[in-house]
Every structure is written in C-alpha cells, then in structure tokens.
Amino acid sequence: SIVYLDGAYMPMEEARISPMDRGFLFGDGIYEVIPSYDGKLVGFGPHIERMNEGLGLIDINCRFTDADWREVCDTLIEKNGAGNLGIYLHVSRGADSRRHHAYPENVEPTIFAFAFEIPAAPVADRDKVKPYKVSSTEDLRWKRCNIKSTALLGNVMHFQQGHASGNQEIILYNANNEMTEGSACNAYIVKDGVVITPPLDHQILPGITRLMLLDILRKDGSIPVEERVVTMDEVRNADEIWLTSSSKEIAPVIELDGQPVGDGRVGAVWEKAQALYTANKY
Numbered sequence: 001s002i003v004y005l006d007g008a009y010m011p012m013e014e015a016r017i018s019p020m021d022r023g024f025l026f027g028d029g030i031y032e033v034i035p036s037y038d039g040k041l042v043g044f045g046p047h048i049e050r051m052n053e054g055l056g057l058i059d060i061n062c063r064f065t066d067a068d069w070r071e072v073c074d075t076l077i078e079k080n081g082a083g084n085l086g087i088y089l090h091v092s093r094g095a096d097s098r099r100h101h102a103y104p105e106n107v108e109p110t111i112f113a114f115a116f117e118i119p120a121a122p123v124a125d126r127d128k129v130k131p132y133k134v135s136s137t138e139d140l141r142w143k144r145c146n147i148k149s150t151a152l153l154g155n156v157m158h159f160q161q162g163h164a165s166g167n168q169e170i171i172l173y174n175a176n177n178e179m180t181e182g183s184a185c186n187a188y189i190v191k192d193g194v195v196i197t198p199p200l201d202h203q204i205l206p207g208i209t210r211l212m213l214l215d216i217l218r219k220d221g222s223i224p225v226e227e228r229v230v231t232m233d234e235v236r237n238a239d240e241i242w243l244t245s246s247s248k249e250i251a252p253v254i255e256l257d258g259q260p261v262g263d264g265r266v267g268a269v270w271e272k273a274q275a276l277y278t279a280n281k282y
C-alpha cells in the first residue's frame with residue numbers, strides 16, 4: 001500500500017523513521033482512525049478536532065491544518081482504492097538525538113498516515129450481523145484514557161486477554177465494579193428500551209462513533225439515551241450490550257463471560273439504532 005510520511009507518499013516498504021523517534025521509544029504520540037466507505041470519510045471533522053485536543057494535552061505543536069489532513073486522507077483513499085478503509089493518522093513528538101524523558105525543544109513532529117482495510121459497515125439486520133462474544137476484566141490501564149495516545153500496551157494486553165479466551169473483545173471495569181469501555185471500543189447496555197453508556201471522563205476515550213451515535217439517537221428521539229455510571233451487575237442483567245468504534249460502527253454482543261446477553265440473540269434496539277446510524281452518520 002501507499003503511505004504518507006513527513007511530506008511524501010511512498011510504498012509502505014520504503015517508509016523509514018529514526019529509531020530515536022519518541023513515538024518508537026516512548027509511545028509519545030497521538031493517533032486517529034477515520035473510517036471511509038466507498039471514498040466517503042465518516043466523522044472527519046470531529047476526528048481531527050479530537051486529535052488536535054490530544055496534541056494540545058501533550059504539548060505537541062503540529063503544523064498540519066484541517067485542510068492538510070483532508071488532503072492526506074483524500075490522497076490515501078485515491079492511491080489505495082476507495083473500498084472500506086480505516087485511515088490511520090499519527091503524530092509523534094519526533095526524533096531526538098538522546099533518550100531523555102523531558103519533552104525536547106526544537107524537534108519536528110513525525111507525521112505518518114496509512115490506509116488499511118476494514119470490514120464493510122454492518123447492515124441493520126438482526127439475522128445477518130455477526131455478533132460479538134466478549135469477556136470482562138478489571139481495567140488496568142492508566143488514568144488518562146481520554147487521550148488517544150499511541151502508547152497502547154495497556155489496551156493491547158487487555159485485548160489479548162479477551163482474544164486468548166476465544167472472544168472478540170473484552171469489557172473493562174474499574175475498582176468500583178463500574179464498566180469503563182472495551183479495549184478498543186466504547187461500551188453500552190440497553191435496559192427496558194433505554195440505551196445507557198458511561199459518561200465522558202478520564203476513564204474512557206471520547207469515541208467519535210459514540211459522539212455521532214448519541215447525537216443521532218437524541219435527534220431521532222425514539223430511543224431514550226442516558227450517559228451515567230453503569231455497574232457490572234447492570235451489564236450482566238442487560239437486555240443488550242453494544243460496542244462502538246470507527247472500524248465496526250455498532251457491534252451487538254450476545255455473550256459475556258460465557259453467559260448469554262438477554263435472550264442470547266441480537267437485540268431489536270440494536271437493529272433500530274444501527275439503521276438510524278447507517279441513515280444519518282456524517
């Protein structure tokens with residue numbers, strides 16, 4: 001595939017960064033994944049806004065404007081074929097001549113982007129969608145999960161835990177037995193027709209799919225939405241569980257820790273919400 005690195009497009013095999021890059025040594029960087037279906041980016045504006053906020057939180061001064069990012073995304077789509085793509089954008093603090101924890105002055109951030117294939121967006125049909133099975137575990141990541149940092153070891157280790165036990169994701173909960181999110185997605189329950197998801201704070205990533213889904217549901221008005229603390233007891237007694245991320249939209253979960261979720265079938269509220277999302281995503 002063709003990738004972007006620091007001002008140029010090139011085959012992935014030719015892309016080179018310094019081993020002294022702080023993204024490589026410290027995971028000192030911010031990233032984004034923007035979905036694109038048939039050449040059309042979903043959530044471009046809010047994705048770039050979240051990246052700029054993250055860069056600000058860790059004092060990386062990236063010279064790229066929204067128009068620069070747009071051009072990189074459009075060019076990667078054009079050069080890689082406009083199928084179902086995730087556009088990965090990455091800014092690290094850059095390469096320094098020595099390994100010192102303090103932020104170095106006068107280093108140029110490294111800007112990298114590539115496109116990868118993602119599954120087709122789910123069709124809102126309970127009988128056709130491929131449901132998820134998940135496990136759960138205590139969230140052992142750090143206390144700044146609102147930053148979309150490239151330092152993903154905590155997420156990677158949790159995802160692997162779920163994967164190793166034969167599941168497609170893992171739901172995380174804090175020391176108070178409250179659900180936070182998945183290892184690479186936001187999490188929701190449905191109880192008595194109400195969609196409930198944890199509030200935005202340092203324990204979760206402010207997902208762009210979450211942002212758009214809640215916006216779409218509230219504008220439609222037929223499915224009530226609550227942002228509030230969700231205990232794992234509520235999760236285990238939920239009628240439905242959903243996961244959202246840019247590469248999967250809304251994924252219905254039918255099994256948690258080997259137990260059926262609700263009646264063990266993909267839920268009717270999921271089908272309605274995915275249909276609304278499909279029709280109104282922006």
Ligand code: PDD
Nearest residue numbers: 033183184185186205207208209245246
């Ligand atoms: N993951 N929470 C975490 C920990 C995530 O890694 C992600 C996204 C989300 C959902 O955010 P969004 O809706 O903006 O994709 C929530 C991306 C896709 C990844 O790391 O590949």
